[in-house]
Amino acid sequence: GAVVSQHPSWVICKSGTSVKIECRSLDFQATTMFWYRQFPKQSLMLMATSNEGSKATYEQGVEKDKFLINHASLTLSTLTVTSAHPEDSSFYICSAYLYTGELFFGEGSRLTVL
Amino acid sequence: GDSVTQMEGPVTLSEEAFLTINCTYTATGYPSLFWYVQYPGEGLQLLLKATKADDKGSNKGFEATYRKETTSFHLEKGSVQVSDSAVYFCALYNFNKFYFGSGTKLNVKP
Numbered sequence: 659g660a661v662v663s664q665h666p667s668w669v670i671c672k673s674g675t676s677v678k679i680e681c682r683s684l685d686f687q688a689t690t691m692f693w694y695r696q697f698p699k700q701s702l703m704l705m706a707t708s709n710e711g712s713k714a715t716y717e718q719g720v721e722k723d724k725f726l727i728n729h730a731s732l733t734l735s736t737l738t739v740t741s742a743h744p745e746d747s748s749f750y751i752c753s754a755y756l757y758t759g760e761l762f763f764g765e766g767s768r769l770t771v772l
Numbered sequence: 773g774d775s776v777t778q779m780e781g782p783v784t785l786s787e788e789a790f791l792t793i794n795c796t797y798t799a800t801g802y803p804s805l806f807w808y809v810q811y812p813g814e815g816l817q818l819l820l821k822a823t824k825a826d827d828k829g830s831n832k833g834f835e836a837t838y839r840k841e842t843t844s845f846h847l848e849k850g851s852v853q854v855s856d857s858a859v860y861f862c863a864l865y866n867f868n869k870f871y872f873g874s875g876t877k878l879n880v881k882p
Contacts (some may be wrong), residue, residue: 690868692869694869694872700876701873701875702861702872704848704869704870704871704872707869747873751816752816759804759821759865760818760821761806761808761818761863761865761870763808763815763816763817765814
């Protein structure tokens, strides 16, 4: 099946710094990618929809200036957590939508902000 | 807005027991419905899907039927195995967005 790769899988940073997470579709072109945040009790929260060549669509309550999303090509979307704080510590998951109607997920990135 | 509600876990069963994980949804229009599974230490992967009312999705012994009248998509398996232990997510796709339930952790004991 289609493969989505996320990098880094694990990152620790100091409070106030910015962290970039990459999401790549390795063997297909993805015009649409989704970014989720997975909370400790397993719920997946849709943060934003990333569309190639246009601005991301953010869900209500998600700060677009805090979570910058760039979908620069058909195979790459990036999420940058700006001025990270401990409350931003979480598991971030990207996914890419294939024309068959299936959603493929990256392995996830665990962010810990000290 | 659109949303998915699924039963809270964890669900603990003995091997060969019958499994039901309830899922209901709220959506406008005609969403597609999915079950995703996350095995320990792995990413989410598609288990099964149904794209229209009365469709039945099935895979690996699991099945779920898209019931528009009750807005439900309950996951069932007749005989669970230890290897089925994982977190199961119900999801819907509508108007170019995916929404997920909170996940239900299944523990199957030998």
